[in-house]
Amino acid sequence: MKDMDDDATAYEWSDFYPNEWKLDQKLLVHYSRRLQKVEMWPYFDVPHYIFSAIAVRDDLGPSALQFARQHPFSCWLSTMMISFAGTLLANFLLGEAPIEPFRNHFDVLAATAIWYLVFYSPFDIFYRVSTFFPIKLVLSVLKEAQRAYKVSHGVAHACRVYPESYLVQAMVGISKGAGGGIVKTVEQLVRGVWIPHKHEILHPSFTTKACVIAATVFTVERNSNLITAPHDLIYLAVVGFFVYFKLSALVLHVKDPLAPLENIFCSIFMGGIWEAFSRAVETTKEEVNSSQKHKNDDNFLTVSNKQKNGTKKETKKAK
């Protein structure tokens, strides 16, 4: 609790909150710091590497093990690309060396060990245990916590390189957090698979959208005074946001909580309103036309009736 007292002077903004809240907030800040002090390895890196390898294996389908036996190098490179996708993509965008993730031997060795266990463990025990629901749940929570860390650090890194460019900062944050989805197209190519009509940019998953929100929040927090809460609180909120929606996806099978909002937004701003308006105009026009036609028809009818009557009269007269 010592470092909390040290920073006490920094919390002038906390005077705006009622006294009863203070403890809670301090506690939250405290927990957030504790969370940020937890070392990446092994608590967060291991779940990330496990899910990366599992993602590659699941993408390979039922012939995954056969592929891994026949093309171990391609399989390994694929898994590495997904494991370090965030850094790969961010470095590519920033014009830095895409090979950099391979500099840290420890990370590569750890990811390689987990790749080996996922694909070649005896009796497939590692894969079965990792995909066992309760364990998967715990690992998912840890992986999502790491995602928040990555987005935050991506924004911070871009902020140092391009201090004034908020868009670049957000994009690098998104790349770091959701790089796997975007790198996947190239990663599939490494495995000899090419699916151009199905990628994250065309059909963004909720994870990518959540990273967009998180990166935006971190960028706004860094570059403006719009968000007055301390970084630790925001970090905790983002972690909670990621974890909450991951759990709801896993437990309640909520696929995309943003879909309704998006649909409304699209139907209003992406031409929907004008389309509705023009449809209304057309309908009105049609109605006007049809009523005029109706009138004309009525007129025609009355005329023809008159004619009929006239002819009747004439026929009567003729009789």
Added chain:
Amino acid sequence: MKDMDDDATAYEWSDFYPNEWKLDQKLLVHYSRRLQKVEMWPYFDVPHYIFSAIAVRDDLGPSALQFARQHPFSCWLSTMMISFAGTLLANFLLGEAPIEPFRNHFDVLAATAIWYLVFYSPFDIFYRVSTFFPIKLVLSVLKEAQRAYKVSHGVAHACRVYPESYLVQAMVGISKGAGGGIVKTVEQLVRGVWIPHKHEILHPSFTTKACVIAATVFTVERNSNLITAPHDLIYLAVVGFFVYFKLSALVLHVKDPLAPLENIFCSIFMGGIWEAFSRAVETTKEEVNSSQKHKNDDNFLTVSNKQKNGTKKETKKAK
């Protein structure tokens, strides 16, 4: 007219021209400077962004608006990639950050606004007005003027980084001017479309070829004494070259004025001459063979005739 007098001393080379020309050239230089002083935004950037968005929309075909409604992010990223294709490609080739075009918030916002108008404007009015022939003509002229600016600045930029490498300078100039065509393959991938057998490198359009010529001219001008005319005049000439051929393409539907030259060049240097030569040799051989065969046939005929005659004589005798 003030700044013309200031630079008057620099025109020693103009002493070689007859006096009657002097005014014309000075006027041209004056106009060229004026043109180069016109700010990019909004006079040149707006047409460029409009044509970039229209290019994406036309490439999407009849389902463009439906696609834009369903995948707004993919559509936006596509349009941005085409709008900033030159910088994207040149930065990639030079090992600089491909994300750099997104640094300038104003440019991105302007391009985004125009993308929005092209795809979602009420009653599609913006697209209809922009593709209305006279307006399209004016916008095309402005866009081509900007292309000359881009090629010139691309060459100048590469000249600073690689002062001695003329090929690199020309390539960067071409990338800046005709980047859209080359980036298009990746841009289509962003929209889920993959057409590997149809791209600018395989089937270069006239615009790309014109950029090759312009970049070569600017590179030669910068690195040698072959071109003695001042940069302003050359710049104006390149602008005129781009505008002239764009107008002839739009008004007279001249697709590729270089095609005949290319065909002649290819038929002479790309093996055509040797093929013609070997064909001639073969034909000669065949003729020689056939004449020999003819002779043989004649011999054979005379022989057979003799035999016939012989048999006739014999039959006569037999009778």
Added chain:
Amino acid sequence: MKDMDDDATAYEWSDFYPNEWKLDQKLLVHYSRRLQKVEMWPYFDVPHYIFSAIAVRDDLGPSALQFARQHPFSCWLSTMMISFAGTLLANFLLGEAPIEPFRNHFDVLAATAIWYLVFYSPFDIFYRVSTFFPIKLVLSVLKEAQRAYKVSHGVAHACRVYPESYLVQAMVGISKGAGGGIVKTVEQLVRGVWIPHKHEILHPSFTTKACVIAATVFTVERNSNLITAPHDLIYLAVVGFFVYFKLSALVLHVKDPLAPLENIFCSIFMGGIWEAFSRAVETTKEEVNSSQKHKNDDNFLTVSNKQKNGTKKETKKAK
């Protein structure tokens, strides 16, 4: 022989070898230095450019000359990409300018001249001479000697940029030596061909594997004391290794001398051992089951026999 004496003091390690060997080793070192002093151009570069152009031409198949006539630019760019593939790939991975190979005008002009000769020479004489077996053999030896040079220099370059990262050094060495195979996928795209399910990473050729071995040897030599032989000797050994296997591939049609080793490695470490184990367990289980079933069947049989006997007895009694 003068420079051999100068370095004599450096060979303390050579004291461990018997005296009769000394001369041989000194001679080898001497030859290796001589080899390394031979200038790249034209002895090694020309064969490399020839084989690059021939590789593109062979990949184009029977319609190569027709393609080269119709799309000379695409054909030229393809050949340049294969000719400078090592530098292209290594620069991309290290975040340096991929355009750099085009800086050296002399190299580009030389490669262009050879490309022209391979594709458009009169009566196809250049291609026919180059693919004439004895000449091909000599050129192959020279090209393989150059490959060793490239791998060595790639490792040395990466060693300067990332001194502590052995994996990166080896990867850059491999890229320099076997870049052509990996760049090929993009190079085919330039020619309008897209074959995603067939590339070097998925089906590595022996050349790529040999580069992996050579790069590993050079990296280990640079960063550890495991290899005590001088660099010159190792260089000569790697050259010999490359040349030996190239000759055995050309003369004896040995496709992949590493395949048996790989198969053993894969069958042991890539899940094969566990699969064999689990298959053994399953077989044992089945046997146990079947023997139990057999027993049960026996029991059943005895029971049914007893019953039969019983019924027989009953029927006897009934009689």
